[in-house]
Amino acid sequence: MDLRIVLGVALMLVSPAWGQPATSSGPDFQARMSAASQAYEELDYEHSLEQLDAAKAVARDGGEQGRVAILRGIVLADLGRRQEALASFKEGLSLGPDASLPVKVSPKVSRDFEEVRRNVRRELALNPRLAPDAPLAILPEPSPAPGLVPPLAKPEVRRTHSMPVLSLALLSGGVVLGGIGGYFGLQSRSNVSAARDDAFYSDRAAHLDSARGQALAANVLLGAAVTAAAGAAVAWLLAGDSPSPRTEVSP
Known part of the structure; x- marks a missing residue:
């Protein structure tokens, strides 16, 4: 048999066009996110976290990964795992600082979410290439230059x-x-x-x-x-x- 024919047949067999077709993760991601949201509304938090793990596995870009992280933070907050929720909010907002909460949450969770957003924007302003998994920190207020510090007023004793x-x-x-x-x-x-x-x-x-x-x-x-x-x-x-x-x- 001609060697060129054998090589051609082999390439056709390993090519994606002839093997099993690659499927897009878009519809699967949406289905996982919808299932996670429904489970959260039904207070089935463990199932919601499982669906979020599956959605993260098929997320195609940073925007989808950010959506997963924010919804995960909401679920963790309702479970009382506040520190994990804050870290998940930070991960999601680092990928999309203008993202909003996808479901209705308690005022306390909303305040935590907005506080993390302010911190993320502050950190991104100082370091635009900040990694999403960098530790969450609240920056101190900048101190004035030494020459601009007003003298302390002497207390008046009466x-x-x-x-x-x-x-x-x-x-x-x-x-x-x-x-x-x-x-x-x-x-x-x-x-x-x-x-x-x-x-x-x-x-x-x-x-x-x-x-x-x-x-x-x-x-x-x-x-x-x-x-x-x-x-x-x-x-x-x-x-x-x-x-x-x-x-x-x-x-």
């Missing part, structure tokens, strides 16, 4: 005068004594009025005796109240001459 404990105690005691003295004074007047209205001498005498006792008590208490108030004022004036231990610091 001394304030507080009421001494003795003055406060005397003033409080004076108020209490004055209140009790006023009460006895009112009771004395009430007994005097009752004595005027009584028809019997014995009743009038009893009311007047009570009125005199109450008037005496009222006078003593009011005098003590005035003395306490005066003592409080003197203690306050004397304390004002010495430096107060209280200071206030304001920036």
Whole structure:
């Protein structure tokens, strides 16, 4: 047999045109993604992850791989695996920073997704060739140049005068004594009025005796109240001459 004929037959047998035809991964990828989304909606998270693994295996480009990673992050977030979800979000958004969430999620997952998007955009701005599997990091705020740092304002220290404990105690005691003295004074007047209205001498005498006792008590208490108030004022004036231990610091 001619050698050229044998070589031609062999090439035809190993050629894709004569072997099993290559199938496109597009329809299979869409079917896997649809099955993963449906399983997620039915809360069958494990089956959803299995379908996502199968979809990733037939993904044709970075866009499809990003879709798989984002949906995987959503499933992992619902499973309580937050760190894995953040890493999966980062992988998907590194492949497509403008990607959106394919399904409705909780506000917490949405906040995590947007936070990862901001970090990815920041990293891509600094390094456009950043690998998708680079560790997720939150960049610190840039510090101003040394010459532009404003000097720190010196704190202002103000001394304030507080009421001494003795003055406060005397003033409080004076108020209490004055209140009790006023009460006895009112009771004395009430007994005097009752004595005027009584028809019997014995009743009038009893009311007047009570009125005199109450008037005496009222006078003593009011005098003590005035003395306490005066003592409080003197203690306050004397304390004002010495430096107060209280200071206030304001920036």
